[in-house]
Amino acid sequence: xxxxxxxxxxxxxxxxxxxxxxxxxxxxxxxxxxxxxxxxxxxxxxxxxxxxxxxxxxxxxxxxxxxxxxxxxxxxxxxxxxxxxxxxxxxxxxxxxxxxxxxxxxxxxxxxxxxxxxxxxxxxxxxxxxxxxxxxxxxxxxxxxxxxxxxxxxxxxxxxxxxxxxx
Amino acid sequence: xxxxxxxxxxxxxxxxxxxxxxxxxxxxxxxxxxxxxxxxxxxxxxxxxxxxxxxxxxxxxxxxxxxxxxxxxxxxxxxxxxxxxxxxxxxxxxxxxxxxxxxxxxxxxxxxxxxxxxxxxxxxxxxxxxxxxxxxxxxxxxxxxxxxxxxxxxxxxxxxxxxxxxxxxxxxxxxxxxxxxxxxxxxxxxxxxxxxxxx
Numbered sequence: 001x002x003x004x005x006x007x008x009x010x011x012x013x014x015x016x017x018x019x020x021x022x023x024x025x026x027x028x029x030x031x032x033x034x035x036x037x038x039x040x041x042x043x044x045x046x047x048x049x050x051x052x053x054x055x056x057x058x059x060x061x062x063x064x065x066x067x068x069x070x071x072x073x074x075x076x077x078x079x080x081x082x083x084x085x086x087x088x089x090x091x092x093x094x095x096x097x098x099x100x101x102x103x104x105x106x107x108x109x110x111x112x113x114x115x116x117x118x119x120x121x122x123x124x125x126x127x128x129x130x131x132x133x134x135x136x137x138x139x140x141x142x143x144x145x146x147x148x149x150x151x152x153x154x155x156x157x158x159x160x161x162x163x164x165x166x167x
Numbered sequence: 168x169x170x171x172x173x174x175x176x177x178x179x180x181x182x183x184x185x186x187x188x189x190x191x192x193x194x195x196x197x198x199x200x201x202x203x204x205x206x207x208x209x210x211x212x213x214x215x216x217x218x219x220x221x222x223x224x225x226x227x228x229x230x231x232x233x234x235x236x237x238x239x240x241x242x243x244x245x246x247x248x249x250x251x252x253x254x255x256x257x258x259x260x261x262x263x264x265x266x267x268x269x270x271x272x273x274x275x276x277x278x279x280x281x282x283x284x285x286x287x288x289x290x291x292x293x294x295x296x297x298x299x300x301x302x303x304x305x306x307x308x309x310x311x312x313x314x315x316x317x318x319x320x321x322x323x324x325x326x327x328x329x330x331x332x333x334x335x336x337x338x339x340x341x342x343x344x345x346x347x348x349x350x351x352x353x354x355x356x357x358x359x360x361x362x363x364x365x366x
Contacts, residue, residue, distance in 0.1 A: 120363050142277030
């Protein structure tokens with residue numbers, strides 16, 4: 001296969017999985033510049049690793065793996081973590097109550113809550129919300145399926161707590 | 168109260184505002200080329216910074232050598248030897264930086280974190296070893312020269328003690344330099360790994 005064909009094939013696959021990369025950037029980078037930078041870094045890592053993509057897992061699982069590895073291991077420009085950003089928890093709780101079930105606002109609130117979790121927990125809940133099976137999550141993170149279940153339950157309780165409801 | 172299962176449906180439906188649109192192969196190529204150049208420029212900057220430290224050591228040793236003996240084939244050869252050792256050290260550092268930069272992130276998170284931590288540790292150790300090797304060679308040359316010219320006098324013996332103290336200070340400062348360079352990043356990665364491994 002010619003280099004141009006490989007580029008085109010890669011481009012098509014990446015364009016199909018672009019939403020994954022964008023979600024990771026929204027969850028792991030604070031400012032628009034950082035998001036842009038992280039996006040480029042993820043794309044670069046994907047492109048660099050693409051020749052070794054053997055197709056053993058599907059492309060989207062592979063994309064999750066590289067995107068999350070890149071976001072989690074990226075060198076922070078400053079030590080301040082997003083969870084230390086001042087957030088009005090009461091306001092979030094009342095917004096969550098007012099928003100009703102599964103509305104767009106609730107998802108936005110969820111985004112804000114997830115950004116307050118640790119980097120590893122953010123990855124886990126994102127994979128859960130994106131409907132990956134425990135086996136696929138295990139492929140991405142390297143955890144046992146039992147451990148994933150335990151951790152997910154803990155994260156869900158934490159999110160409920162943060163949203164103002166009792167777990 | 169947030170309904171996570173209901174959110175899951177909306178999570179899929181909700182459009183994620185794209186901040187970068189990839190349209191053509193040319194744009195992709197341009198982005199990757201820019202990235203590659205940026206990474207290379209950062210690596211060269213760092214190496215240049217390292218080289219200044221080692222160039223200062225070569226300059227000091229050469230200056231002491233030449234002022235004691237004047238320019239001769241022997242002093243030229245010894246300066247060349249020190250430069251060669253330092254050249255090797257810089258090459259080893261460059262190699263380590265390339266390894267660190269090219270570390271594959273396609274394994275799972277746990278393996279990637281462990282490999283990155285191991286790589287940082289070995290890079291830190293190499294930095295320290297390279298720094299200490301250069302400083303020790305410089306100190307040995309200067310002390311050897313003093314001993315050769317003046318014999319084992321009290322002043323020379325005192326300079327030996329001072330040199331030993333200097334080496335201890337260099338080791339400590341080298342360690343804290345490595346700690347400053349990799350410490351925070353390593354701690355962040357270790358936190359993530361510990362969190363991942365915890366039940």
